[in-house]
Amino acid sequence: MNDSVHIHAAPWVVPVDQPPIAGGGVALHHNRIVAVNTVAHLVAAYPDAVLVEHPDAVLTPPLVNAHIHLELSHLEQLGKGDPPDQFTGWILALLALRDALGATGDEVADAARKIVEQQYAEGVSVIADIGNTSVGQELMPHFAGNLLAFKEYLGFSNHRLGDNLARLGAESPDILCAAHAIYSTHKQLLQQLKRRANQNRAVLPIHVAETMAEIQMINQGSGEMVDFLVKRGFWEKDFLNEVNACSGGTITYLSQIGLLDERTLCVHAVHASDEEVTMLAKSGAKVCLCPGSNRFLKVGKAPVKRYLEAGILPALGTDSLASNPEVSIWREMQLLHLDYPELNDAEIFAMATKGGAEALAISDQGTLTAGMKADVLAVALPENMVDAADVLRYLVSAGSRVKPARIQHTWSL
Ligand SMILES: [Zn+2]
Known part of the structure; x- marks a missing residue:
């Protein structure tokens, strides 16, 4: 059983309950999110964590x-x-x-x-x-x-x-x-x-x-x-x-x-x-x-x-x-x-x-927040995403051509 915290890092994180984070990360432990912040903050808070990079992606809730x-x-x-x-x-x-x-x-x-x-x-x-x-x-x-x-x-x-x-x-x-x-x-x-x-x-x-x-x-x-x-x-x-x-x-x-x-x-x-x-x-x-x-x-x-x-x-x-x-x-x-x-x-x-x-009264999904389920999307971003506004515009305007990767931690092995 893997007991380490995993920090998933990406150029952008859109937690939804707070503004987008540039150079952000989501820290997962067992099947829960334990923290959402800049990668620098998360690495300082969890020095022994496994770092998983998602270059060119934005991390979002499902x-x-x-x-x-x-x-x-x-x-x-x-x-x-x-x-x-x-x-x-x-x-x-x-x-x-x-x-x-x-x-x-x-x-x-x-x-x-x-x-x-x-x-x-x-x-x-x-x-x-x-x-x-x-x-x-x-x-x-x-x-x-x-x-x-x-x-x-x-x-x-x-x-x-x-x-x-x-x-x-x-x-x-x-x-x-x-x-x-x-x-x-x-x-x-x-x-x-x-x-x-x-x-x-x-x-x-x-x-x-x-x-x-x-x-x-x-x-x-x-x-x-x-x-x-x-x-x-x-x-x-x-x-x-x-x-x-x-x-x-x-x-x-x-x-x-x-x-x-x-x-x-x-x-x-x-x-x-x-x-x-x-x-x-x-x-x-x-x-x-x-x-x-x-x-x-x-x-x-x-x-x-x-x-x-x-x-x-x-x-x-x-x-x-x-x-x-x-x-x-x-x-x-x-x-x-x-x-x-x-x-x-x-x-x-x-x-x-x-x-x-x-x-639907689902209390542990919907945002990337500490305590929520470890269920995160990594959406590949096109080039030229300069700021948070570009990232959000892409998410809401790209339509069904978006095919996100999934990050899930269940630790059930
Ligand atoms: Zn209907």
């Missing part, structure tokens, strides 16, 4: 993909094709393709496994997967990082409510559960999911305010989403009485029914008024942005700057290959960089790391 649906990976032709005109058109196309290709089986599992391996190779160490099948659960032993496999609950109609509540009540407490969305999930089922998550001290992810159709359903009880539910026989007129008093959008509704607290993860959160951004911040609820999916489905752009101004550091998620031509957190950062020139590069990189860890 990435977090806070929202994906691995079980939809075999439906990639959807995300690589032309987006449908309407959001509900995309849902119908997804259901039809899934009927045609199947929702389980070897092809589904193989496609999902390929994505999990790709995520790890790209430097993702934490994945939050949402699924209706056991595909995500079955992949957990195959992911070298931390795969959180959430089982998704939905069911809008009154007559299925009893069954759904009973099914949820019978779940083992170690199974993580997610709610689908307000337009697909009965209010009482949402509330029970929240109570259960809080009892288990677990995060509850839910798709929130992804499209204007969802907002129109709440505000006016009409529009594309209502038509879709009516056509499929799921619409409940009760819903209108429920939301009559709700003058705002999805976030207002979620607040009114007691769904928002620090362990709620609002995925997408594209359509939020200023009041709702404040509401989210006050509740401590987390936000996960999916810029690639939002772009593909043309649902709009989330008010990212307003989230940051309100003190919310969003997480980033790729969503699935059914609504995104690529599932790469490096590309999600690149899209934010392109679509939001008002954001600074350090904020974008923090979303892909610290924001994701906070959103």
Whole structure:
């Protein structure tokens, strides 16, 4: 068993919870980070340490993909094709393709496994997967990082409510559960999911305010989403009485029914008024942005700057290959960089790391800080990186061509 401290040294270290360090290093002992500083400081503090040089690299925390649906990976032709005109058109196309290709089986599992391996190779160490099948659960032993496999609950109609509540009540407490969305999930089922998550001290992810159709359903009880539910026989007129008093959008509704607290993860959160951004911040609820999916489905752009101004550091998620031509957190950062020139590069990189860890309540990942897991990326840098601004710009703009090396210390031999 190797008991020495190892100092990994590189021209740049981006710890995320402090400014980039030129000539920096990360000291690892057993499976933890023990110090992050300039190499000179670390060598003085640990004179017997083993020094490992990473010339031409920047050391960073691993990435977090806070929202994906691995079980939809075999439906990639959807995300690589032309987006449908309407959001509900995309849902119908997804259901039809899934009927045609199947929702389980070897092809589904193989496609999902390929994505999990790709995520790890790209430097993702934490994945939050949402699924209706056991595909995500079955992949957990195959992911070298931390795969959180959430089982998704939905069911809008009154007559299925009893069954759904009973099914949820019978779940083992170690199974993580997610709610689908307000337009697909009965209010009482949402509330029970929240109570259960809080009892288990677990995060509850839910798709929130992804499209204007969802907002129109709440505000006016009409529009594309209502038509879709009516056509499929799921619409409940009760819903209108429920939301009559709700003058705002999805976030207002979620607040009114007691769904928002620090362990709620609002995925997408594209359509939020200023009041709702404040509401989210006050509740401590987390936000996960999916810029690639939002772009593909043309649902709009989330008010990212307003989230940051309100003190919310969003997480980033790729969503699935059914609504995104690529599932790469490096590309999600690149899209934010392109679509939001008002954001600074350090904020974008923090979303892909610290924001994701906070959103998923992972306390030992997300930054390079003493006490965190010994899990570090060494990202090769091109030449001509003059200062910290150049390094951060490269990290958030290079996209999926970044292929980081991994530094991990487990001392399990
Ligand atoms: Zn999703």
